[in-house]
Amino acid sequence: MADDVRDRSDGDLHELLRRRQDLARPAPADLSALAARASTRASVQRAVDNLDLAHLQVLEAAMLVSTIDPESVAASLGVTSTATVRVLLQDLWTVALLWRGAEGLRLVRTVAEVLPQAAGLGPSAREQYGALSPPEELVALAQTAPPPARAILDRLTWGPPSAVLPMGAPDRVAEGARWLAEHQLVLTPSADRLVLPREVALALRGGRSHAQPALDPPRPSGTQRTAQDVDGAAGQQVTDLLSLVDDVATEWGLRPPRVLRSGGLAVRDLKRLASALDVDVVRAAFLAELTYAAGLLADDGSLDAAWAPTPAYDEWQKQPGDRRWAVLARSWLLTTRAPHLVGTTPPGGAGTINALGPQAHWPPARGLRRDVLDQLDQVPSWLAPEAGQLCEALRWRRPRRLPGNLDEVVAAVLRESEWLGVTGRGAISSAGRALLADQDEARLAAAMQPHLPEPVKHVLLQADLTAVAPGPLAGGLSTFMRLVADIESRGGATVYRFTTDSVRRGLDAGWSVDQVLGALEDASHTPVPQPLEYLVRDVARRHGQTRVGAMRAYVRCDDETTLGAMLAERELSPLQLRRIAATVLVSPVAAETVVEFLRENGFAPVAETPDGGVVIPSSAGHRTPLQRRSAPVTAHAVDDELVSTLVVALRAGEEAAAFQREERASRQGPSLPSTDPTTTLAVLREAAADRQAVWVGYSDADGQVRRLLFHPHRVEGGRVHGTAEGSPRTLSIHRVTGAAPD
């Protein structure tokens, strides 16, 4: 293998490192190191997982043939085109899953470990039954099988090769299984398990590795759309999206929802957002997650934490629509958050996953999203493939790396990409292609720009107290309209309604009547309708009529002159007295201090209780209740009783130790030094290979270390399987304190 890697051309090496990027980091010291790393289990696993179905099938077929050449692999697969197989084999060589030795192509040793049941074939029967009959006889024998046995064989032939006989299986099934075992057609590792040995399976398959070779990728079909349809629909979705993101920010800017202790958004708050935006909960969750992923929204980190828009939102908001889209689309493509999980039950958990919560973070989401979009990108232009066919194509593309709920994930990605305008009516849009081509933000924005409606800079004000923006509003105007009016309907246009509350919101935000009316006048080509102007003025008339504030003390006196004197007194300036009515002064200083200060300066105030009574100090002196103090610590001297107890305990300990020594001397086997796991593993592996027994120290469930004479069979996945005291045992390596050969 190392020689093969050393003999590769620079181009080949370049391709190898490009396709198996894990080999390049950290940079290997030399080509031998590269070869060694390329054959490690982790790296091979990664490479195999990345194979598409065609390469995987060829690789599996190659594992079955004695000499790896295109003809025999093609024969094993049952296909006629050796040329295709040749190319695929070459590819597998390029990624160093095959290597070329003196006798031709060879498999990298670890591939067999990674694919233990390659092509759905079980272990060889040679160990249990010795040499089996030739294939023709096996087939002939199988044909004589009674129907139940035949049915079992049919089920196992194309894999998976093992089956479990359920408890209470019908007699004829058990009968069939017994017949198969008697005729040595299956292995029976335990009473209720059947495994079809590879020799039998291959014979029954007629020597072929796969039932359905799939060397060509499936071509998804669907509905053909036109460029105008697709880009038009995308543009319209983006208009909606941008407006909705603004709504999220406006809504949460005014009423920030609480951050749950577990870090997410409460279901109730999500529902409230959905109803405020007039969308369903799924879309509301998507919008919240998208805004969060784009950094436009964050946990404000305060003591009573809440979700609120970030300053980045204000920057984002000022940009033109196409730029804003580019930011959102890019964040969506790269985020590892999975909005579609919101509202579902976490695997193996209880309750539901909250939006913005840690459980909606699902790293595979990014790769899968990219895979789905790549598939969309590969179909002919403006074709909207069906979701089912897209799943098929994905399963071909990544047979070993797909989640069980692929259909759901694909549906979610399609839904989200539609909302984002990455697709329009199911087909990828021009802007979507630009996104997948990883273009920079400016070019991405430019791809979307022609499909977005021109921003408008005016609204139509109407006497029924509505305003209609006949297109997306330019940034500042949009913010203003959202502030002083409520959105009633959205789509191509936005309908705003002015209400008492909405106008008051504007005034609360610091706008004056004339500013509001001025801004409305500027935004409208027609004069402000009289009823609208009246409404604004009417709200303003009452706005701020009543004032509310907080102070720590008040001074009241029926004699205005006395209060005037206090205000004029320089010595009282630390009290920061302020007159709020003819007979009332207020101060931000505590009431007791105010009383004291006034007394010092020749006034004669009396303190008042909150309900207006006069505070009369009880008796002369000040009293305080006693604080509880802890009792002082005292040490007790060592007395005789204690000493004798101690001595008895020490004796008992000594005897126990002696007993243990005696026991250790009398027991079988060598002493067991504690060995490090590497050594332990090596000892166990060696013993497994040589079929030798070993003494192991094993820490049991109670933490007691026990000695065992152990016959290891195989070591894998951090465990060692074998037999001890005549029964099968599996030990975890990390619990083995030491091992020594018998």
Add this chain to the structure above:
Amino acid sequence: MPDGPLIVQSDKTLLLEVDHPRAEEARRAIAPFAELERAPEHIHTYRVTPLGLWNARAAGHDAEQVVNALITFSRYAVPHALLVDVAETMDRYGRLTLEKDPDHGLVLRTTDRPVLEEVLRHKKIKPLVGARLDDDRVAVHPSERGHLKQELLKVGWPAEDEAGYVDGEAHAISLDSSDWSLRPYQQQAVDGFWHGGSGVVVLPCGAGKTLVGAGAMAKAQATTLILVTNTVSARQWRDELLRRTTLTDDEIGEYSGARKEIRPVTIATYQVLTTRRKGAYTHLDLLDARDWGLILYDEVHLLPAPIFRMTADLQARRRLGLTATLVREDGREADVFSLIGPKRYDAPWKDIEAQGYIAPADCVEVRVTLPDPDRLAYAVAEPEDRYRLASCSPVKVPVVEQLVRQHRGEPTLVIGQYLDQLDELAERLGADVITGETPVSQRQKLFQAFRVGEIGLLVVSKVANFSIDLPEASVAIQVSGTFGSRQEEAQRLGRVLRPKGDGRTAHFYTVVARDTVDAEFAAHRQRFLAEQGYAYRIVDAGDLPTPAA
């Protein structure tokens, strides 16, 4: 990107920019399937509802036309989901058809078997149908025709009623058009109705709905039952029919609390039909008294629930509903659709006003400020008393006086809800009061005097809301109303919108107490006016012009 006049919103509303050069074209294209919701000055809002789409189907439009209209006139890309929804909704109409079968009588036929299976399994529909005739048809008892249509609409599979109508007892009726003729839109309304069989004609108050009724009778040439809201209205129908048709006094009967005449054309009030004695409707016989060929419903939006139930049994007769608005405050629009029929004709107020058939109106809200003691009384009042307290405030009286003075010489109505307030106003203004307690003869005498100009001012309670005809009222002053009812506003505005002899502008004042629920309710009503395209102003009582003494 096409620059159309229409913007399609995601909530299925359509915004029509009225100043756009293609606005009229677009309006005509969308009118068959979209209901006009608001018509303020710049942008009109239409709503696409399932009922509207089915109305369009009933009128012979198909989904392709609807989708095409939307795409042709839309400024931006139309949401795909909406187009799909339109097509799917429209497709539901006509899968089920009610037909006459020579052997089995009334049958429900389907063109889509799963739909029939679905509805037949519905527990409310099962008892309404009879034996299954074959895969596609099921027998229906004629008495369940109405109920079945109601229930089918509820489950979203409206049935097309093609079972036809009985001709009824023939009776010669024709329009006496020696000195007048039907206006073009009235003719269109009559034709639309006749073509459709049964249905509702929507026309603004003052646009001559009675004449549409007369036109329909002339088409039907059969005995007719006319259902109206009250006795005064019944008498007006009678007068109008005598004047506009060849019918004579002997041919028209009145069936009301006072008289029980059954003649070839009988005018009955809702009230008498819904009178119950010992839990039974005592006048139901009227419906079967003759073999009616046409049933006319005046003011469909006020149709009381028992009449709906009775109508369900009258499905074999032609039905014409007349109304100014399909908006029902009780939300029973679907019953109107299934029991009386789909909308057959509709014209926006503004269009008819522009054609000069109804008077232009100047709507003004006058705000009065309650004096301090009243504000305090208002603040501590129980919520249910607040409206009365605010709307009956005595500060409104001088304002009304001032307005009356300002329009001296013009026929003026003062309209209110509370009798004490009306009595007080009448006393101060020296005018007569008409309330529910006023005898019919007295009412008619006063109306007549008002009509001929003998008296120029009347104070009326809400009895004036419905179906009285005061051709020359050109000023209405509203002092209190029924909690912001939009429908009432339409009716009251209708009072002054009837065409004036000299084309004067009508004036419509609402006097409202500031900062109270009165103003809140007024805001609802005002919104309705603005939505109907009437500009309105708000003035403070102090800013009213003082008429020269």
